[in-house]
Amino acid sequence: MLKYVNVNIDGAIIHAIKGTSALDTAIEYGICIPHLCHVPYLSDIGACRLCIVEHVVNGRSNVTTSCTLNVEEGMVIMTNTDRIRRLRHNLAELLVAQAPNSRAIQDIALRCGVKEVRYPFRNEDCVLCGRCVRVCTEVWKARAIGFVGRGKDRHVDYPFGVRPEFCKQCGSCIQLCPMTITPCDGPMKPGEERLCGNCESQLIIADEMVGSCVWCKLGEGFACGRYV
Amino acid sequence: MSRLNSFRELEHLRERLRGQRQNITTTVMVCGGTGCKASRSQAVIDAVRDELSRQGLDTKVRLCVTGCHGFCEQGPVIIIEPGNIFYCHVSPEDAFEIVYQTVVKGEVIERLLYTDPVAGKTVRIMSEIPFYRAQDRQILSQNLNVDPCSIEDYIVAGGYSALTKVLRGMTPENVIKEIVSSGLRGRGGGGFPTGRKWSECREAPGDEKYVICNADEGDPGAYMDRCVLEGNPHLVLEGMMIGAWAIGARKGYIYVRNEYPLAVEHSRTVVEQARKLGLLGDNILGSSFSFDVDIARGGGAFVCGESTALMASVEGKVGEPWPKDIHTVVDGLYHKPTTLNNVETWANVPSIILNGSSWFASKGTRGSKGTKILALTGRIKNTGLVEVAMGTPIRTVVFDIGGGAVNGNRVKAVQTGGPSGGCLPMDKFDLPIDFDVLYEAGSMVGSGGMVVMDEETCMVDMAKYFLTFLQDESCGKCLPCRLGIDRMLETITDITEGRGKPEQLDLLEELADTVAQTALCGLGKTAPNPVLSTLRYFRPEYEAHINEKKCLAGVCKALITYSIDPDKCNGCGVCLRGCVYGAITGRKKQAHIIDAQLCQKCGICRSECKFDAIRVA
Numbered sequence: 001m002l003k004y005v006n007v008n009i010d011g012a013i014i015h016a017i018k019g020t021s022a023l024d025t026a027i028e029y030g031i032c033i034p035h036l037c038h039v040p041y042l043s044d045i046g047a048c049r050l051c052i053v054e055h056v057v058n059g060r061s062n063v064t065t066s067c068t069l070n071v072e073e074g075m076v077i078m079t080n081t082d083r084i085r086r087l088r089h090n091l092a093e094l095l096v097a098q099a100p101n102s103r104a105i106q107d108i109a110l111r112c113g114v115k116e117v118r119y120p121f122r123n124e125d126c127v128l129c130g131r132c133v134r135v136c137t138e139v140w141k142a143r144a145i146g147f148v149g150r151g152k153d154r155h156v157d158y159p160f161g162v163r164p165e166f167c168k169q170c171g172s173c174i175q176l177c178p179m180t181i182t183p184c185d186g187p188m189k190p191g192e193e194r195l196c197g198n199c200e201s202q203l204i205i206a207d208e209m210v211g212s213c214v215w216c217k218l219g220e221g222f223a224c225g226r227y228v
Numbered sequence: 229m230s231r232l233n234s235f236r237e238l239e240h241l242r243e244r245l246r247g248q249r250q251n252i253t254t255t256v257m258v259c260g261g262t263g264c265k266a267s268r269s270q271a272v273i274d275a276v277r278d279e280l281s282r283q284g285l286d287t288k289v290r291l292c293v294t295g296c297h298g299f300c301e302q303g304p305v306i307i308i309e310p311g312n313i314f315y316c317h318v319s320p321e322d323a324f325e326i327v328y329q330t331v332v333k334g335e336v337i338e339r340l341l342y343t344d345p346v347a348g349k350t351v352r353i354m355s356e357i358p359f360y361r362a363q364d365r366q367i368l369s370q371n372l373n374v375d376p377c378s379i380e381d382y383i384v385a386g387g388y389s390a391l392t393k394v395l396r397g398m399t400p401e402n403v404i405k406e407i408v409s410s411g412l413r414g415r416g417g418g419g420f421p422t423g424r425k426w427s428e429c430r431e432a433p434g435d436e437k438y439v440i441c442n443a444d445e446g447d448p449g450a451y452m453d454r455c456v457l458e459g460n461p462h463l464v465l466e467g468m469m470i471g472a473w474a475i476g477a478r479k480g481y482i483y484v485r486n487e488y489p490l491a492v493e494h495s496r497t498v499v500e501q502a503r504k505l506g507l508l509g510d511n512i513l514g515s516s517f518s519f520d521v522d523i524a525r526g527g528g529a530f531v532c533g534e535s536t537a538l539m540a541s542v543e544g545k546v547g548e549p550w551p552k553d554i555h556t557v558v559d560g561l562y563h564k565p566t567t568l569n570n571v572e573t574w575a576n577v578p579s580i581i582l583n584g585s586s587w588f589a590s591k592g593t594r595g596s597k598g599t600k601i602l603a604l605t606g607r608i609k610n611t612g613l614v615e616v617a618m619g620t621p622i623r624t625v626v627f628d629i630g631g632g633a634v635n636g637n638r639v640k641a642v643q644t645g646g647p648s649g650g651c652l653p654m655d656k657f658d659l660p661i662d663f664d665v666l667y668e669a670g671s672m673v674g675s676g677g678m679v680v681m682d683e684e685t686c687m688v689d690m691a692k693y694f695l696t697f698l699q700d701e702s703c704g705k706c707l708p709c710r711l712g713i714d715r716m717l718e719t720i721t722d723i724t725e726g727r728g729k730p731e732q733l734d735l736l737e738e739l740a741d742t743v744a745q746t747a748l749c750g751l752g753k754t755a756p757n758p759v760l761s762t763l764r765y766f767r768p769e770y771e772a773h774i775n776e777k778k779c780l781a782g783v784c785k786a787l788i789t790y791s792i793d794p795d796k797c798n799g800c801g802v803c804l805r806g807c808v809y810g811a812i813t814g815r816k817k818q819a820h821i822i823d824a825q826l827c828q829k830c831g832i833c834r835s836e837c838k839f840d841a842i843r844v845a
Contacts, residue, residue, distance in 0.1 A: 046551045049707050049746045063745050068551035090742040094711045118735050119715050128704065147546070147704075150529065152714060154704030 005073040010080060016071045023051050023066035026079060033079050034088065034111050036095075036104070036178060037129040038067045042138055047130050049091055050108065054078040063087065088112045099124045100193040104178035109195060110203055121193035125179055128154060132173030142166050145173060231506035234514040235392050238383070245384045254289045254331050256280075257307040257372060261296030261455055262490060263612070268320075269304035275323035276306075280331075289331055292381070295371040295459015298613040299359055302342060307354055307372065314354035315340040345609070345631065359610050362628045364591065364617045366599045367575050371459035376494050379501040382462040388507060390578035394470050395515045400430060403474040403581070410585035411597035412577075416442055416533070416570030417648065417674045418750070419596070419663035425567055429475045429557040432565035437477040439468055440561065440568040443484040443491060444538060446530040447646025448697060450677035452601040453571035455613055457484065457491040460575070461498040465521065467574030469507075470581060472519045475567050480519065483538055485526040495523050530647075530701035534749050535560075535568045537703065548703045549749035570675065572601055592618030596662045600673065604630050606680035607637065614678075616661065623657040626680055637682035641765070645674025647694045647701075648754035650761025651687065670761040672754070686783035687766040688773055692720045694758040702751065709752030712743035716759055725786040728774035737763055782844035785829045789845060794819035796841035803833035803842065 003018040009026050016025040021044060026033050035051040038044055044067040054061040055069060056076040063084070066077065078084070092112035096105050097119040105127065128147070133156060136142050144167035148157040158164060174180055183196040232238050258264075258273050273293055280289055297305050302316035308330055315326065318340060329335045341350040342357050351357050374381045382388070394403055408423030429437060441464060445453040457464055468480050482495050499521050502508040510518040524542045531537045532547040539561045541547035560566025576598060580588045589597045596618040602625060605611050609631035616625060626632070626642060633639045641651045644661075650671035652659065659665050663673050681690065695717040704710045719736050722728050740756030740763075747753045763770065772778050779787040792803075792812075799817040811827040814820030822833070834842040 045705070046748055047706050049748070052746055064553060065551065065748075069553050087742050087746050090738065091707060091746060094715060094739075095707060097715075098711055119718070127707070128710070149704070150531075151700055151702040151704045151710065154710070 005071055005075075007071045007073075007075040007077065009077045018071065020071060021067050022053065022055075022069045022071055022075070022077055025071055026066065026077075031079060033066055034092070034108055035067060036108060036127075037131060039131055039134070039176060042131070042134040044068050045130055045134070047128065048095070050088060050095075050112070052084060052087060052091075054081055054084055085113065089114060093117055094119070095127060096195065098122050099127050099179065100195070101125075101182060101188050102127075102179045103181040103183050103196075106183050106196040107199060110197060110199055114195065117195060123188070123190050123193055126156060127179070128156070129178060130156075131176040131178070132156060135172045135176050136167075140168075140170065140172065142168070229505060231504070232513060233506065235396055238388060238392060238513060242383050242386075245380050249290070249384065252288060252290045255292055255309045255373070256289060256326075256331065257292045257294050257297075257309070259295075259297045259303060259305045260293040260376075261300070261371075261459060262451070262488075263296060263300030263455075264303035264305060265490075267303040267317075269318075271320040272304045272306070272318050272323065275320035276327065279323040279327040283327055283332070285327070285331065289327075292373065292375050294374060295376050296368070296455035296613055297372065298363075298365070298368055298455075298615070299357075299610070300612040301610050302612075312353045312355060314342055314351070314357060316342050358631070359612070359614075359629055362620075362624055363615050364599050365615045366579060367456060367460075367463070367572065367601060368613060368615045370463060371455070374460055374462075376459055376461055377497045377501075379462060379498065379505065382460075386582075387462055388466055390581040391466050391469050391507075392513065393581055394473055395513060395517055398581075400474045400476065403470060404430060406585045407474070407577070407580060410580045410588040411592070411595075412573065412580060412588065413596060413663060414570060415572035415576070415600065415675065417645065417672065419667075419673065422569060422573055425557055425569070426471065426475050428555070429565045429567045432558045434565050436479075436562075436564045437475055438561045438564055438566040439472045439475065439477045439480040440538070440542070440566060441468055441480070441482040441571055441574050442533060442535070442538060442568055443482060443488070443495075443571045444526045444533040445488075445571075445675060446485065446528075446533055446701070447648075447675060447677045448694075449605040449679050450603045450646055450675055452603050452613055452676050454488050454491055456571050456575050456601070457482075458488070458494055461491075461494045462502070463578060464495075464571055464574045465498055465502060465508075467577035468521065469512075469519055470577050471567060471569065471574065473517050475565075477567070478518055478520070480521040481524045481542055481561075482521060483524045483526055483532075483542060485528055485532075487528050492523065492525060499523065529703070530697075531703045531749070531751050534751050536749065538568065539566065548705050549751070551748060572676075593660060593662045593665075595664045596673075600661060600676055602661075602676045602678045604678050604680070606643070606678075607634050607682045607685065608632070608639075608680040609634055619660040619662055621658050621660055622652065625661070625678065626657065630680065633680065633682040637684060639680060640683050640685060641681045641687065643671075643679040643681065643690070643758075644677065645672040645757075646677040647697055648672065648751070648757055649674045649677070650757045651681070651690070651765060652761070653765045656765075670764050671757070684781055684783070686724075686779050686781035687762045687769050688720060688724055688779070689781075689783045691758045691762045692717065692724055695720060695755075698751070698755045702755070706748035706752060708743045709747045709749075709755060712739055712747070712752075713755055715739060716743075716756065720759070723770065723773050724779070724784040726773075726777050728770075730771075730774055733763065733767070733770055733774070778845075788829060789824055790822050790827050790829060790831075790833065791843050791845070792820050792822055793841045793843050796839050798839060798841075800838075802836045802838070806832050806836040808832065 005018050007016050033051045036048040046065040046068040051066045053066045055064050089112050092109045093114045096109035097117045184198050304318045306315040306318050404427045412422045413419045443457050484491050508520050526532050529547050532541045534549050537547045537549040556566050599615050602614045604614050641653050643651045699713045702709045740759045743756045797819040804812045809828050811823045
């Protein structure tokens with residue numbers, strides 16, 4: 001039988017299923033927390049850090065990722081404070097400066113209020129969110145791809161760089177990859193990277209309804225809150 | 229020796245070993261630590277051993293190859309008891325003289341004594357050397373009399389009596405209570421109260437629990453854990469056994485980096501020895517306590533010193549941290565409650581049990597008790613391992629013990645706590661070494677690394693060095709650590725190469741703050757500390773780099789030019805011959821000139837010039 005606990009998210013008392021994460025609970029109740037590496041049926045690793053929230057324990061608030069935080073009775077969480085918005089903005093800025101050539105990431109940058117990018121753009125193809133690795137490992141149990149290397153050399157690759165026989169080319173990795181949908185105006189050439197900002201009209205809706213998911217167009221690139 | 233089945237048998241063994249050693253009149257302690265091994269102490273050890281047997285003194289004189297004595301600068305080091313005579317920079321050729329004059333005749337060899345550079349006099353006794361005088365050596369002094377690979381030595385020195393005391397008459401709750409009231413805090417960096425960790429782990433549900441000794445020390449310039457584990461591994465093992473009894477663990481791991489071959493070898497040896505004597509295994513000393521230890525070798529990743537990454541590595545997985553929303557004392561190694569402590573923390577446990585918590589708590593400050601081992605390195609006269617009571621001012625460590633900067637330079641700052649710590653300027657040198665005080669000042673005690681910098685160190689370049697280190701060592705799992713460090717390094721490289729803009733300083737500060745708050749693990753959360761602390765205390769240096777395009781310390785190559793002072797140059801031509809790029813021209817006995825186009829700023833001319841005529845600006 002399911003057990004329930006009461007948690008306080010942004011002031012709303014929510015009857016949440018015990019054992020679920022704060023992020024899943026918030027999304028289920030229509031509170032929008034931007035996220036990238038989280039996929040509902042995969043384990044959470046807390047890699048992208050976009051879903052950070054303030055978790056208040058004994059009067060002190062800690063910044064932690066909501067995807068790895070399991071709900072407990074009496075938990076107090078704030079998803080949209082000034083501090084969180086500022087940190088999330090800085091993370092989204094780092095992300096979009098690294099890989100501007102993705103609609104999902106452009107959407108996240110817009111959603112997190114990035115108006116200008118203060119770093120030189122790079123045009124990377126992978127942001128190491130690990131969605132592909134986890135779907136291959138956890139859903140298909142194939143382990144055909146994994147992380148290789150450490151730090152700035154970290155990348156996703158086949159074992160020893162050769163496609164193994166147990167990769168059936170099912171394409172799940174490609175389907176989950178946030179980099180596969182380009183910005184609406186098409187791919188940006190090296191040297192021409194910019195903030196796209198096409199969905200700015202959506203931002204007005206999202207901004208006015210702070211803390212609640214308005215099912216905007218933002219995040220369609222990676223199917224954000226709409227998953228069932 | 230056979231297996232010991234009761235406490236009494238251990239005491240009998242101790243008495244018997246002490247009896248065997250009654251005829252020994254003199255002990256020659258040669259340092260076999262890594263520092264002295266690097267200055268060829270193995271040859272000295274062999275020479276002294278040969279000399280002793282040649283003069284037929286094997287039975288009367290004990291040659292003890294010990295762990296680190298701390299004064300690595302002066303290695304190889306020999307101490308002779310009785311008399312506490314301290315010889316430094318010993319070479320194998322001195323062996324005959326040492327044995328004949330000092331051991332046999334009891335005379336002191338003046339030539340090998342340490343010379344106090346301040347007073348200009350030789351010092352005969354170890355404890356009177358300024359380097360040792362200001363220290364409070366509780367753990368390191370136990371290195372002196374013990375051969376690390378000899379369980380007999382350790383037992384003779386009173387070893388395993390803390391364990392006996394615990395198993396005989398203390399309940400686990402009492403042990404934890406004792407540790408809590410001693411105020412011992414984790415020596416690995418975080419400074420978490422050890423007693424609280426133990427009691428949380430004891431109360432965590434589950435029958436299977438683990439203890440781990442973290443010997444994955446990877447900070448540049450730090451080697452205190454290495455020397456404790458190399459020099460007195462039985463002490464660490466005894467601490468772990470007491471901890472295991474207290475929390476109810478039956479299995480322990482020593483996680484030691486493979487780059488420390490001596491530490492790996494010694495910890496393997498002591499575990500074997502303890503197993504043979506029945507100090508590890510089932511029903512230790514006839515009690516109900518069963519415990520065993522395995523050695524896990526680390527592959528050299530800095531991030532594996534982080535508790536969760538370390539546990540992943542022990543499990544055989546990739547050494548990456550996992551989120552700590554549930555603490556490792558509840559959900560740790562193999563998802564079982566796990567107590568992980570640093571080498572030095574474990575080494576403190578036996579003496580707390582033996583001497584009582586009030587003895588331990590009598591040293592130190594209100595929030596930080598006991599002593600701390602520091603690795604004093606950098607541009608300082610006396611490099612080595614230093615153990616001082618908590619609360620000792622930084623000034624005492626740097627000037628009284630360390631002897632100040634090399635070459636008569638002015639000390640500028642000290643970097644405490646390794647790459648995760650921060651830089652403190654001279655006007656903060658009166659701060660005590662205390663977990664909370666240093667944290668508030670923007671640095672940390674950390675594991676105890678202490679790198680001293682003088683006026684020839686550029687603080688921007690220093691921040692760049694640590695960021696480069698952390699970029700290499702970051703696991704790359706979470707975004708703020710991977711990209712944040714990368715971007716900080718990019719910005720700082722811009723600044724050191726003369727492309728910096730004033731607004732980049734605010735961006736750097738904001739980015740550093742973001743990384744500190746959002747990173748996944750301790751490495752990422754503390755990674756911006758070198759940047760934040762140098763920005764806090766040495767902002768004018770950053771501004772000079774950006775606004776005036778100048779590096780005052782003369783380190784950042786893009787911002788300096790070499791020139792020759794025509795008044796000082798007498799045209800000797802040494803620099804001209806030394807320059808590999810052919811950038812120096814000039815006639816004999818006339819002032820030389822450096823061609824700025826050809827000069828690669830290598831600094832060879834500056835070090836060759838005997839007249840101090842090369843200017844860097």
